[in-house]
Amino acid sequence: MKKSHLFTPGPTPIPPDALLAMSQPIDYHRSEDTVALIKDVLKKMKHVFQTDNDVLFLTSSGTGAMDGAVANLLCKDDKVIVIRSGKFGERWSEICEAYGVQVIPIDVRWGDSVAPEIVESTLSTHPEAKAVFATLCETSTGALHDIEALADMTKSTQTLLVVDAVSALGADDLQMDNWGVDVVVSCSQKGLMTPPGLAFAALNQRAWKAVNRSNLPKYYLDYRKAHERGIEGSVPFTPAVTLLAALQYALNRICEDGIQETICRHNRMAIATRSAIKAIGLPLFATSPANTLTSIRLPEEFDGKVFVKMMREKHGITYAGGQGNLSGKIVRIAHLGWMNENDVIVAISAFERGIAEMGYDVPLGAGVTAVQEVLKNSMD
């Protein structure tokens, strides 16, 4: 009678109507029904991206859209500024290097978020930089970045702001148009409550001009083709039609609540989780934590890998461990997508019991009580 709970920052649980949509007989991707499906999905995505720009999609994981951002916006030997505060910031610079784009790195200690002043001074030293590559929520650390502050600087320059919102879209606020962000990329399997396999990008007019200048090679990840076809409800290549069908159901839920209420729900869950971890007596890893997930630094004597494995095998609870240098040192609990207050209670109560089993002296119930208090207050 094992019942599984998935608290990883992607894939995230899929609502049952979306799950069942995928088990319907599959349809042809050139049918009028699929054309209507694609148009509907891309229209609703604009609400989620908080933009009037068109949203394009690719059949790929989020990294496909990140790769595409570099390949479509830049030219060989262009200089760009990359904020590296974890594995996904580093991914931006790996992609740039793969394409022969010169990276001016801003390295931030993992767990911290970049100070906007450092970006400002780097921008003034390198006004020739074609783009700043940033991350809304650095999933490897749980740190949120102040994208609004970055956009405030870049929008008056010739430098584009390109934001990886892969994990945080729909969980942390990102007002593409209001803030003046040039490019946002994301994917299906996080806040969008859909299995992995679809990636998205939205570009403003400034960014499309850069696309027209770009000379880097691209074919499958060609943004212009995806965009031109997408607005007609079509695709250059066979898309993941079953995932589009699931996404439509998931987007209906988000649009029904509205994107701002969806973000508020994530914020309530995040505050409750952080409050619980503090009550349990463990330190949060990120200095400016995101709504997307909470990273917890484990006690020195803990082997985080053993803990994560034990929780999955014995309790059916899947948290994410640390990546790279953080392997075994932190645990990451996502409160992302199709989740509400009761899921936070499950995540925290299981965490309490689990660390107690590992021998950590935890005041049982302290975390759950803290969650209850936050949730009660936020309901008032």
Add this chain to the structure above:
Amino acid sequence: MKKSHLFTPGPTPIPPDALLAMSQPIDYHRSEDTVALIKDVLKKMKHVFQTDNDVLFLTSSGTGAMDGAVANLLCKDDKVIVIRSGKFGERWSEICEAYGVQVIPIDVRWGDSVAPEIVESTLSTHPEAKAVFATLCETSTGALHDIEALADMTKSTQTLLVVDAVSALGADDLQMDNWGVDVVVSCSQKGLMTPPGLAFAALNQRAWKAVNRSNLPKYYLDYRKAHERGIEGSVPFTPAVTLLAALQYALNRICEDGIQETICRHNRMAIATRSAIKAIGLPLFATSPANTLTSIRLPEEFDGKVFVKMMREKHGITYAGGQGNLSGKIVRIAHLGWMNENDVIVAISAFERGIAEMGYDVPLGAGVTAVQEVLKNSMD
């Protein structure tokens, strides 16, 4: 009480156990269960590819693997020979051009298959060509190519043979190792009876040497990363886990019958379909038709688009129309993937009724009778 039948050359119908696998609660892609799933799928794919080489996968449509073949095997300004006998042969040359690879085209009339002698003479004129790009079944025309003959030429040269088996894998024979094919690419939504979103490639030792020399930019479509992680049951980027779950069920079916029996089944369905079309009195479009699909040239007075639309809307039967110059002129009926004799009967009987409704003077029952005769004989 509309009941839909999908006869397009991808997506193809999904077996119910595979459909239901996708509606199970989603799992984390770094779990031990997913590692075991990936290992099992990639092992079974070797049987389907008829190779001892490792098979790698990407989360993309088949074109992602085609793009990857160019980006991973070649260098800028390399010369390659591209056989262009339809839309997908042309796609090879579009990808090469996107990467600055020089294309030596062999243009073949759409519907025809390349004469191996022409490839041989092009190879002898251009021994510097790094690769020949070919297509097993040219899906836009239904033409089969003699890959064995091409491999016979290339295997004694320095030129690699790269085969697009996107639509034909599991339907038309392709003995990668026995024939000496260097690279084969394919995808999930055709003979593999799984929704679109996964692409595959297998490379032999010669091809991996070319990968090590290649200087074209790649990141998301990096074959080496996908291969190195794949053999450990892992991935460089979040994979389409629900599609992998479905694929496992689909592969179990293929492996149970065996790849050669699977190909024989497709051959029986193809022969029956062709025989029916002849009995109906319409010409086949491809001179060497594949097992994958049958292309039929419609009567001059027919608007093929109207016919395809009417069949879908009125009868729930989805055939594929023509692409590019063939739009409205041909209809394509796939007998591909999760299909057997009874599906051919449905496809042909509906076709008979449909063209009769369009005013074509068809001897009703002639096609179905021809199918019956072929099937009866093949059962004896």
